[in-house]
Structure formats: structure tokens, C-alpha cells
Amino acid sequence: MLDERKRLVLRAIIDSYVETAEPVGSRTIARKHDLGVSPATIRNEMADLEETGYLEQPHVSAGRIPSDKGYRFYVDSLMEPHTFAKTEVEKIEKQLLDPQLTPERALHAAARLLALLTDSVSLVVAPSTDQLVFKHIQLVSLEPNSILVTLVLHPMIVKNRLIRTEQEYSPEEVADISEALNKKLKGITYRQLGMTVLREIISDFGEIGRVLVELVLQGLAEEKEEQIYATGASNILTKPEFRDVQRAAALLEALEEKDVLMNVMSSTAKSSGVQVVIGQENVYAPMQTCSIVTCTYYVGSDVVGALGVLGPTRMDYSKMVAAVDLVARTVSLLLTKHDR
Amino acid sequence: MLDERKRLVLRAIIDSYVETAEPVGSRTIARKHDLGVSPATIRNEMADLEETGYLEQPHVSAGRIPSDKGYRFYVDSLMEPHTFAKTEVEKIEKQLLDPQLTPERALHAAARLLALLTDSVSLVVAPSTDQLVFKHIQLVSLEPNSILVTLVLHPMIVKNRLIRTEQEYSPEEVADISEALNKKLKGITYRQLGMTVLREIISDFGEIGRVLVELVLQGLAEEKEEQIYATGASNILTKPEFRDVQRAAALLEALEEKDVLMNVMSSTAKSSGVQVVIGQENVYAPMQTCSIVTCTYYVGSDVVGALGVLGPTRMDYSKMVAAVDLVARTVSLLLTKHDR
DNA sequence: TTTAGCACTCATTGAGAGCGAGTGCTAACA
């Protein structure tokens, strides 16, 4: 599709533009990257690359900048994989694989680490409860009509809910129900909780059962708040593409809207492996000058969440991909180990 | 100290400047606020106010802007209390006093509400565990050497910790210890846990006791992450004082540093009632062009946390104070009601 | 096919002029 020299030129332009954020001229390339040809030749190549849509020209007397299509080609076919220094990898692993850390905290740590590593905004979708396997459910009577439900899910994720009942229950009754529920639920996920099981729970456990099923059905929807978060917003403000404060404000606002983030992440991190969404490919308008790099993470072999970074389209894709991949792998390892 | 007319002039200048963010000239004041004197007279007053430090002049051919001292005087002696519309108050109460809400969620809701209400950044310090009274402690054996500790604290705040022991414990042993611990701790706070009680726990409960005491002593320090948060950062970016992106970035960074926030909040919300810290009074340099309005909140009659807002010194202090006060009161009410 | 040369474009920069908002001072007035 593109001959060797055009590829070299495109790569050179992207590398330079990513570094400097300035439109790149033919002279610059001739000087910095020794392609063995003169600026004039490069100009011809650049004109071709612009015609085929890989480059854009802000105005006639400026250099070229990569288009979304240019970045896309770069990501798919041009860039060389980035590798982190061994010490860096070890630092990351050391911070995340701390066995003291609960999965929730580890994910927060991962978000901070990723933001630091990439100097961008990091996005994390925590495991959604309904994909995790029940490990333990515990009901404790606090007052006669107030019961604490503690849910322990597969990779040691703990959730609490408080329920209030009309009827009064003795601690013993509650303990019995707790044990019975435990037997019924152990080893399955929210998702696998079919209607039959729910009906059984209602008929077996009376009011408590009813309230519990309500709890399940309302889907813990309000959890979205806690389930997705963005870290490192300040990193992005210093980038030249956000010198326009309006745009920065719009983006920040989006980052505070959990619904928006959720949409963005779920439309991006569809399949496995590292995904890159570039500029206009983004469904959400205020982010169309940004790119998003995401990766799913696992408990064992089940996808339970995703994490990634968000930055201007002018980003070091190679490094971003490597960082997201590394952190996602490490998180998966951690969650899977927690399993034991 | 200041005669009546000077006070009127100062107030007029502050009101106008807060609204427009433009230096205020003598003509503007003569026109808008009917003081019954000519611009020339007002000019004389303004010159006096500048000499005594209540006003500043960006340059000689501009109007005046309030100094920190001016704002301070305004807050202490000049401003009239703001009152919210009844419908607004009801809306807030309705959103926060939802009995379904856990205290944690209510506080998050309060933060969002406060940010919305004041169009600023809201800051919340959640109740710190060590000031709350034990309501219930529950140990559950998940595996022979892995125990889930669930702590229920006074206004229905639930914390979980996972501990791993060298020794193996049977579910029954764990249940026994749980019950005994419960008896020992019920009704006191972390703070009141003297050395004697800790020693008792170690000697009574062996390894589990030791691990628990370690948990207590390490003070749940890592909790800072969850204990303080800032919401609504995007609100502040659109204000003219943050057109300088550098400054905005510095502030945002500060908001992501929990340590910094913690310092700021604890040095501000010292005594009870609404506190206002203006500009230079702020200990933290990047915030010295900002003011902070905070208020403590209560469970019963005990201060357990604080909340507030952060904005440029040019803020509607009256409204800010009213909003912070209202939200703090509502949160206190909620937490105290949860008590039942 | 490559390259040197050259005319051309256009964003950016800086100087200078004019504008106007706002001041301080002075002198007259109540």
C-alpha cells in the first residue's frame, strides 16, 4: 500500500510531531532522520501522503501533521513495540503484587501507576459484581430489623449492604438463613442466578429473601459511582492541545460523568488484547481529539474489567500500548493469584 | 474603623467584582449603587480604601479590585447572609436524607451536590474511623488461614479487612473469637482502645489477636485515599482566574494529592461552625489565589468530619457559606438519624 | 527519479498609533 520510503517518512513525521507538537517540515526530517534524500524529495512524498489522507496541513506555509488515518496506520503497521526497563517493570510489579492489597486498592494503585507511567489520564473499570463468583455470603443481625449483608466474591472482593426488614429476626434466625444461603450460592455468579434460584430464595427465606432478591435485581446499579474512575487529570492539562481551556473543561467534565466513562470504556474495550481508539473513531464528541488505549483484565480466564489511558491523539502509542498491556497483565496476575 | 460610606463603597466594589471579574471604577459604582454622591467622591473613598489596604489597583488606569484584607472584612462584617429558596433546600434534603443511602454514599452525594450548588470544587473529609464507636465486629472464616473482619461503626459505616494467619483456625474458633471481641469492643471508639485493652486482645486471642492489633495500630493509615476527595474540578476551569492553564494544572494536581488536601482541610476546619480561609491566609502556596469555606459535621454531638468548597478568592462568600452550612447540617442530621 | 532553485503563502512578531476607561489633582462650590 505504502512503499518503504513513504512509510519511513510517515513514521518520521509522527515521531517528530509526537515529540514536539509542532507541524513537521521537510527540512526537519531530512536533517534528523537520515533518509539519504533531499528535502525536495521528501516534500513530494509528503504531498502524496497528504493526498492519500495520512497527513494534514494546518495551513499552506506550515509543515504537516498526522491525520487520524495516519495514526491508525502507524499503530497498525508502523510502530515498534516499546519495552520498559527491567527495573521499571519490577517497580510496577512490586507495587501491585503486594499481597496485603485488596483488589480494590490494587486497582486504585494501578490507576495511579498508569497515569504516572504514561503522563496521561488513566481509566479503570473495576470488576463488575455480576461477573464474579460468590465465595461467601454472610448475614449478621445488628438490630432485630436491621441486617448486614456481607458478600465475598471470588478474588477477595468484599461488598456490604445494609437491609432493613419490617419483621423482626433473632440473631439465630439470621445466622441460619445465612448458612442456608451460603450453601445455595457458593460457586455461582450473579449472572447465573436464574429465576428459579431467586424464587427459591423468596420462598425459603420469607421477607429477608424478598429484600435480598430486590437487592440483586436492582442490580447494584448505583455502584457505577465506585466502579469506574479516572486518575491523573492534571497530567493532561499541561499538554499543548489543551491550552484551550474550554476544551479542557469539557473533557474534565466528561471524566466526572461516570455514565459517559462507562460508555466510552465499554465501546472501546470490546475484545481481548490492547485496543486503540483514535480521534474521530471515538463515539463521544468531546473526546474526538483524543485517543484511548485500553485492555481487559482477567480473573483466571474470565474477563472481569478493563483499564486504559486517555490522551491527545498526539501520544506515544507504542509506549501507551506497552504500559496498558503491562499493567493489565499485572492486575490479572494479582487477581488470579488472590484466587488461591 | 470604616465609616458607613466606606463600607458601602467596599461592599459595592466586592459585589461588582465578584460578579464581573473586572476591576471596578468609580463611575460604575456611582451608576449602579445609588449612593447619592458623585464618582469623584467615590474616587476619594476608593483612594482611602486602597491606602488602608482593602483595595488594590492592578495598574494606574484601571479600577480597583478587593484585596485579601478587603474580602476578609467583607466576610467578617459586611456581607448579608444568603438564604436559599425553600424549594432548593427541600431538593437538597430530599436527595441526602434518603434512608436507603449509606453514610458513604450520602457523603459522595453531598460532595456532588455542593459542587453543583456552588459551581466550585467541593471537598469532603469522610468520618475517620478512629473517632467512631464500634457497633459490631464480625470475624468470618473464609479459609482455614484467611479471615474476613467486618467492622460496623456507629452511624452504619462498614469496613472490611482481610487477614491471613499462619496458624489455621476452624470456623467455630473464629466465631467464638468474634463473639468475645464483640463483647469487649462494643460501645467504644478506636481512640479509647487503650494499651490495656490491646494487650488483653493479644493475650486472649493469640495470633488472630496479634494480627488484629497490628491492623489497629497501623491506624488504617492507607485509608486516606478513600477518606478525602474533591469533586467538580471542571467547574473551576471555566472561571477567568484559571485562564492560565499552568495555574489550573497546579491546582488540579493538588486536588489529586490526598495528603495535601488533608493538610488543607485539617488546617482550615479547626473549630466548629463555618470557617473561611481567604487567599494568602492559605498555607498551601498554589491555593493562595483561592479561598476555602469549610464546616465540620457531626454524629450526635461529636465532630467526625468536615466538608467545604474551594474557589478563587473572587467568590460569592455569602452563598458559599450558606451552601456549606446547609449541606453540613443536612449531613449531620443524616448521620445522627442513622444512629437510631 | 531526484534535486536545486525560486516564487509564493501565510502565521507570527513587533512597532506604532489611537482609543478609552479610569485615575489624581485642583479649584470652585455649598
Place this chain on the structure above:
DNA sequence: TGTTAGCACTCGCTCTCAATGAGTGCTAAA
């Protein structure tokens, strides 16, 4: 003695205009 009208003055802001220079496309020669 306090107030006010008048006026000269200051200075940031905006506009214009020319100069600059980076970078281009095109042409013609190698």
C-alpha cells in the same frame, strides 16, 4: 469642611502594517 466638576494624564488594549521566516509547490536541470 466636605463635595463636585473639570481636566490632564496614565496605561492597557486593540488595530494596523510591515517585516520575518518557515515551509510549500512548481519547474527545469541533472
